[in-house]
Every structure is written in structure tokens, then in C-alpha cells.
Amino acid sequence: MPPTTAATDGPDTVEDRLRAAGWRMTVQRRVIAEAFDQRRRDGRDVHLTAEQVLAAARATLPDVSLATVYNTLNDLVELGALAEVSPDDGPRRYDANVADDHQHLVCVDCSRVVDVHLPTRPTLGPDARHGFDVAGVEVTFRGRCPDCRAA
Amino acid sequence: MPPTTAATDGPDTVEDRLRAAGWRMTVQRRVIAEAFDQRRRDGRDVHLTAEQVLAAARATLPDVSLATVYNTLNDLVELGALAEVSPDDGPRRYDANVADDHQHLVCVDCSRVVDVHLPTRPTLGPDARHGFDVAGVEVTFRGRCPDCRAA
DNA sequence: ATGGGTGCAAAGAGTTTGCAACTAC
């Protein structure tokens, strides 16, 4: 089972990535990974805050600590199994969808995040790079979600 | 004088906008606005943190408080005279260049921000909006600036 | 058995806020 699989579907879960990296599989890490994997299996976008992960993890393991959640989330980001979503303010969100290149649509009222796909992503001409070694682009659309428009 | 002026050049300073909005011109607000206006006059990109604004303001008015800086920056953002630049982490930055549509190039090491201009900015097809009322896009290129590459 | 992982509580960064004194209008 190749550890660098990047299929949209299949066994490329957060937990798999943890295992593939050769880390100790503790119950805590398993339930934290499961918070993402379960929702992904349901076909949903997953952009959880640390508190949401804590809540999900505590559903099966009531004594997990917020510190462990943060530690694990940071480890998973460093590993490349999760991506951070920059909010304008409020708590950071973690995105389990690292396999396909996508952008975000964020609700300015409730901070809900939805994945969107651009046909082509913006690039910077060599003359516009100001000598920077450009590593990536991040595109965020901001607006109001249907629920907040109704309210 | 319409308060929604947005000329690229001319007397459209942060201080002007403050005045145009009919606010009380205190010394504090003047020196805070000046921190942006002075650098803009020099033709520089201006993306200051609250601490940098405080330092600049204290150069001429040693007793300004950080709280006043924050209050004023928030007021100026609400007024539309400044724009917030979302960092991935670290302190928020404030951009005085609200007149022309532009994007940012941010150094992942030192957080330096440079303005860049895209020929066309990305848009979302109606079917990709997920029912959102999309109000704006934000494009951020990330990489290493020349100084940090050298180091 | 042992080194990495955990939980707790305390510290930390960045920002906001309550309130009495002050000042631009």
C-alpha cells in the first residue's frame, strides 16, 4: 500500500497517513484522525476547528485534552495530512482535503467553509515575483452563505 | 464631497478619509493616519502591524496607547480607508492601498508583504457559488523573499 | 524498559473592553 496515494477516494485517510509516517498509534490520535476521516467518508467537506475536533474526539474518548488535539493537528499539518485554512479572524480551521487542488468559499457571517474548484489557478509572471521564490497561491472567496442570507 | 472617492492618486489620504467621514480630528488619529500616509507618499507599499503603527505614532507622540491604535485601525477599516491583510499567523496587517485592486505576495519566513497585480482576477461561475452571495476574492501568493532566500 | 505521548495548568501572543479623565466640537 503506497503511502503517497492521492486518489479522491480510497484508503488515503488521515489515519493511514499517520501510520505511514511511522508514528505511535495512540487512542487519542486515532479518534482525532477519525473526526476527519468519518466526515470525509460521508462525502462532506471537512474544515474543523480545534474545538470541533475536540468535541468529536470526546464523543468516543471523553478524556482527550485540547492540548493533545492541538499537538496532533500541528503534527498532521507538518506531515502534510491536513492543511490549515486561514480565517480572517476566529479559530483556525483544518482541512482534510489535501489531495485535490481547490480553493475556499467562506461565509463572512458564520465562517462556514465550502470547497470550490477554479478552472485554472492564478499564477504570477516572473517579472511580477519581486525576486520571491513563489511556492503557492491561496484563493479565498468571501460572501454570505444561504443560511445567513435567509436569517 | 462624496465619501466614497477612490482615485489612484491625489489627495486621497487616510487622514482625508477620516476628515471626510466627519470624525473628530485628535492628535492621536492624525499621527496614526500619518504613519500610513507618509510611507505612501514615499511610493512604498504599506502593510503595517498594530505594533509598527504604534512605533511610528510614538515617534511624534510618545504617549499614544496601543489601545487607541487598535481602536483607530478598526475604525479606519470599517470606514474603508484601510484593508486588513490576513496573515497565516502572527499579527494582523493593515493596508492603506484600498484604491486599486491588487493581490499580495507574502514571505513565509519574515511575513513581508508586497503588492502584486493580476491581469484578471479569479471569479466563480454561478453554479459554483453554492448559493453564496459572493462579495469578494482574496488572492495570496506565498513564498520566500530575496532577503530570506539569501539568509 | 524507555522514549514518545498525554493531560493539566500556566504562560503566551494578539486583540478587545470597561471605565474615569480629558478634549474637540
Add this chain to the structure above:
DNA sequence: GTAGTTGCAAACTCTTTGCACCCAT
């Protein structure tokens, strides 16, 4: 004179860290 502003300090939110105990390997 009076309402809007200020400065201070305390509070707040989110995240990180130090340390003693614990458990996956």
C-alpha cells in the same frame, strides 16, 4: 457643556509549552 476619545489595566480568545505520569513499541 457634552458627547466622543483617550489611556490604563484587566479580560478575552486562541494556541503553545513545561512537566510529571503513562503506555505503545
